[in-house]
Amino acid sequence: MRARKRMSIVPILLQPRLLTIKNRWLKSGKRGLRELSGAALSLGLMYAIYSSTLSTLRDAKLLLPQVTLDPTIPLSVMFMTLSLMISLSAAVSAIGALFLAKDLDLINATPVSTEGFLFARSCEVGLSVSWMVCIFAFPSLIAFGAFYNAGPIFMLAGPLLCALFFAVAVCVGMIVAIVVASLLPSERGRPLFLSLALLAVGGFVLYMNGFSTAETLASEEPIYQLERLTSVTMNPWLPTTHCAHAITALLRGEYTIPLLAAIESLGAISIGAFIMRFLCTLLYDRGLARARRTGTMFKIHSRAAHRMSRILLPLSSASTRAIVTKEYKVFSRDLTHTVQLALLLGLTFLYLYNYQVLQGPSNVSEDVMAIWNIFLLLSNIALGSMVVTSICSRFVFPSISLEGQSFWLLQAAPLSIREVLKAKCKSWTLPVSCIGGVVFISGAMALNADLPLVLASCAAGVIICHGLVGLGIGLGAFFSQFEWEHSTQISTSLGSFIFMMMSMIVLSLNMVPLGCMFGAYLLFPELQSAPDSGLLVLSAGLLSTYLLNKGVARWALSTGAKALQNT
Amino acid sequence: MITLKNLSKSYGSFKAVNNISLHVPTGGIFAFLGVNGAGKTTTIRMITGILKPSTGSIYLGGYDLLADPLQAKAITGYIPDRPNLYPKLTGREFLNFMCDLYRVPGKHAERRIDEVLEEYSLTQWQDELIESFSHGMKQRLATCAALVHDPRVLIVDEPMVGLDPHGARNLKDAFKRYAKAGVTIFLSTHSLNVAEELADNLAIINKGAILTTGTLDDIRELTGKHDEGLEDMFLELTSPSVEH
Numbered sequence: 001m002r003a004r005k006r007m008s009i010v011p012i013l014l015q016p017r018l019l020t021i022k023n024r025w026l027k028s029g030k031r032g033l034r035e036l037s038g039a040a041l042s043l044g045l046m047y048a049i050y051s052s053t054l055s056t057l058r059d060a061k062l063l064l065p066q067v068t069l070d071p072t073i074p075l076s077v078m079f080m081t082l083s084l085m086i087s088l089s090a091a092v093s094a095i096g097a098l099f100l101a102k103d104l105d106l107i108n109a110t111p112v113s114t115e116g117f118l119f120a121r122s123c124e125v126g127l128s129v130s131w132m133v134c135i136f137a138f139p140s141l142i143a144f145g146a147f148y149n150a151g152p153i154f155m156l157a158g159p160l161l162c163a164l165f166f167a168v169a170v171c172v173g174m175i176v177a178i179v180v181a182s183l184l185p186s187e188r189g190r191p192l193f194l195s196l197a198l199l200a201v202g203g204f205v206l207y208m209n210g211f212s213t214a215e216t217l218a219s220e221e222p223i224y225q226l227e228r229l230t231s232v233t234m235n236p237w238l239p240t241t242h243c244a245h246a247i248t249a250l251l252r253g254e255y256t257i258p259l260l261a262a263i264e265s266l267g268a269i270s271i272g273a274f275i276m277r278f279l280c281t282l283l284y285d286r287g288l289a290r291a292r293r294t295g296t297m298f299k300i301h302s303r304a305a306h307r308m309s310r311i312l313l314p315l316s317s318a319s320t321r322a323i324v325t326k327e328y329k330v331f332s333r334d335l336t337h338t339v340q341l342a343l344l345l346g347l348t349f350l351y352l353y354n355y356q357v358l359q360g361p362s363n364v365s366e367d368v369m370a371i372w373n374i375f376l377l378l379s380n381i382a383l384g385s386m387v388v389t390s391i392c393s394r395f396v397f398p399s400i401s402l403e404g405q406s407f408w409l410l411q412a413a414p415l416s417i418r419e420v421l422k423a424k425c426k427s428w429t430l431p432v433s434c435i436g437g438v439v440f441i442s443g444a445m446a447l448n449a450d451l452p453l454v455l456a457s458c459a460a461g462v463i464i465c466h467g468l469v470g471l472g473i474g475l476g477a478f479f480s481q482f483e484w485e486h487s488t489q490i491s492t493s494l495g496s497f498i499f500m501m502m503s504m505i506v507l508s509l510n511m512v513p514l515g516c517m518f519g520a521y522l523l524f525p526e527l528q529s530a531p532d533s534g535l536l537v538l539s540a541g542l543l544s545t546y547l548l549n550k551g552v553a554r555w556a557l558s559t560g561a562k563a564l565q566n567t
Numbered sequence: 568m569i570t571l572k573n574l575s576k577s578y579g580s581f582k583a584v585n586n587i588s589l590h591v592p593t594g595g596i597f598a599f600l601g602v603n604g605a606g607k608t609t610t611i612r613m614i615t616g617i618l619k620p621s622t623g624s625i626y627l628g629g630y631d632l633l634a635d636p637l638q639a640k641a642i643t644g645y646i647p648d649r650p651n652l653y654p655k656l657t658g659r660e661f662l663n664f665m666c667d668l669y670r671v672p673g674k675h676a677e678r679r680i681d682e683v684l685e686e687y688s689l690t691q692w693q694d695e696l697i698e699s700f701s702h703g704m705k706q707r708l709a710t711c712a713a714l715v716h717d718p719r720v721l722i723v724d725e726p727m728v729g730l731d732p733h734g735a736r737n738l739k740d741a742f743k744r745y746a747k748a749g750v751t752i753f754l755s756t757h758s759l760n761v762a763e764e765l766a767d768n769l770a771i772i773n774k775g776a777i778l779t780t781g782t783l784d785d786i787r788e789l790t791g792k793h794d795e796g797l798e799d800m801f802l803e804l805t806s807p808s809v810e811h
Contacts, residue, residue: 306663322667333655405651411617413668414641
């Protein structure tokens with residue numbers, strides 16, 4: 001009876017969220033249409049992922065007709081990437097849902113059990129990150145099913161097994177959120193932020209020292225290097241490997257291993273729920289009290305801080321300086337931002353560490369070596385930009401919506417919406433470029449590229465950062481939602497996903513001038529010996545990239561400004 | 568100082584504000600009265616430049632708000648009914664932010680911030696985060712923010728909400744002082760006694776249209792109730808059974 005009561009509270013607690021989504025779609029006119037077109041785009045993307053996975057598998061079969069393609073490796077890579085992304089997103093959403101949501105007072109005053117509350121919030125967090133599974137995992141699975149001629153049982157059981165597995169990732173995210181929020185009170189955002197900056201610098205120094213060990217790997221053939229990388233994801237202790245094996249077995253029509261995997265996942269979810277309940281009893285009140293505590297650890301000297309901003313931003317207009325300073329202050333004092341930054345920096349180092357392994361082979365002809373280097377330099381920029389995109393989707397895209405109910409202050413002030421967007425763009429270009437610059441330089445240096453190429457990679461990366469920040473602010477304004485329950489909802493919204501997709505398109509476009517630039521420089525060694533010509537080639541490539549990204553940023557900002565003016 | 572010409576705002580087929588025209592003379596307090604949902608806040612949001620009118624024009628201090636929004640906004644201060652400010656800034660940081668947005672020069676800004684903080688008894692809280700302020704303190708800080716750049720026009724929406732009797736008294740006295748100094752105050756309120764006490768002129772809006780405008784005596788003349796207070800006249804004018 002009691003359990004029944006607990007279960008019935010879940011749909012009640014989820015009701016406001018679901019009704020809000022329904023009302024937003026049905027009753028908000030143009031905005032509803034905009035979101036509907038976003039959903040249509042998502043469906044198109046799902047189809048694109050399905051067809052591209054299927055055609056890649058078919059091409060691979062045509063290229064290597066004698067080899068039996070084992071789906072376990074690509075599946076385990078996909079599961080590992082997605083489970084990391086889902087855990088990160090779930091942790092961030094859970095901090096918002098459990099500790100910062102506006103309706104917490106209302107719910108705490110009602111007779112809702114801890115289990116009911118926790119379960120409802122877990123469902124809410126799970127739903128908020130479920131789009132990643134729906135858009136990326138399900139179409140790929142169906143494509144694998146179609147390629148291996150799997151029956152309807154696979155088409156039903158495969159996604160179900162996959163969903164169960166990702167529910168475990170959501171549990172992990174929830175547990176991380178409860179621990180983090182109880183350990184790091186919101187008023188300590190700034191010291192934590194500074195500690196993170198120091199850690200990042202320390203990590204970079206360690207990373208640069210790590211080149212010596214990476215050099216020993218350079219003698220390996222690329223195929224072995226690739227194998228070394230993929231073998232990481234095939235570790236038998238990893239849950240992702242278990243899930244990949246289960247799906248592979250399901251593809252072959254075996255049901256024992258998938259059944260065991262499903263039981264394993266359900267067991268993990270139960271253990272996760274138990275840990276969550278235990279941690280909640282132990283830490284929730286402490287976390288909530290800390291999130292609600294409003295004092296500051298250090299005394300803030302507002303007068304001195306304002307003078308400092310005048311010194312640091314001497315050339316900006318007063319209104320731009322006001323917005324830039326406000327952005328940095330709000331960012332450094334918000335716990336959710338700091339936690340997200342910590343998790344993203346961790347992922348960035350993981351990426352950089354793995355990238356060291358991919359150095360060029362030593363025993364091939366110069367032409368092959370040059371092509372391999374072009375590929376590596378371009379993939380450094382592409383992968384580095386993806387890291388920047390994920391940072392932008394967490395911090396830059398939500399920047400306009402995070403103004404929330406305070407947006408009237410900017411609307412009523414004597415400055416245009418376009419100026420506001422430009423100031424926001426300026427605020428974020430510098431930090432994102434700094435992080436991007438470090439990622440791009442580290443990647444290029446890890447590849448043992450020449451100094452001009454390292455510098456060109458860095459410059460190209462910074463230029464792309466400018467384009468991505470402009471795109472993030474512009475689309476953030478276009479898909480702005482000022483009435484959010486908790487701030488983390490914005491970075492996991494459909495608009496954020498569309499921003500990521502648009503970023504991928506912009507990145508693909510950037511590969512054209514950059515590919516030509518690196519190609520011309522590396523395939524014609526005479527350009528490297530004649531500094532003027534080499535410089536000319538690099539400058540022309542960078543100029544084209546700059547014009548492209550400037551155009552993207554301008555378009556996005558004016559689209560965003562128009563949308564906000566019509567709100 | 569404030570002129571509204573044939574101002575309308577529609578949401579689909581619903582007309583929130585229907586073709587209103589008003590003129591508010593320079594200096595003095597103008598009370599804008601109406602029942603819930605009459606269109607007061609919509610009108611105010613249009614006057615402050617937050618909401619775009621469907622038709623009509625707005626002039627603030629001679630500047631056309633739609634054609635020259637930056638000049639018009641620069642001479643205007645706005646105190647909203649709900650003080651949604653930046654919770655992660657301190658009181659002083661927030662006022663510095665507002666000074667920069669309204670381009671108040673550095674030293675003058677520092678002096679003005681000290682003055683308004685002192686005037687609204689917030690000096691000792693200036694270095695605390697706004698999220699730790701009570702509703703009344705936030706309301707007073709929003710008032711400081713509206714006044715810090717010395718506006719010529721002050722738009723006020725429900726100013727007494729959340730204020731204790733001392734705060735309410737101080738604010739009323741301050742409004743009288745500003746009006747005397749030549750500031751035009753456009754005040755929307757439910758408190759008819761506040762309007763009766765402060766307003767030189769007033770307008771009553773109902774279902775998006777202006778019912779009447781003028782001085783209190785003009786309205787007494789119109790309703791034929793020479794000895795009655797504003798409350799009775801307001802209730803009669805806005806009664807659902809009365810056709811206008």
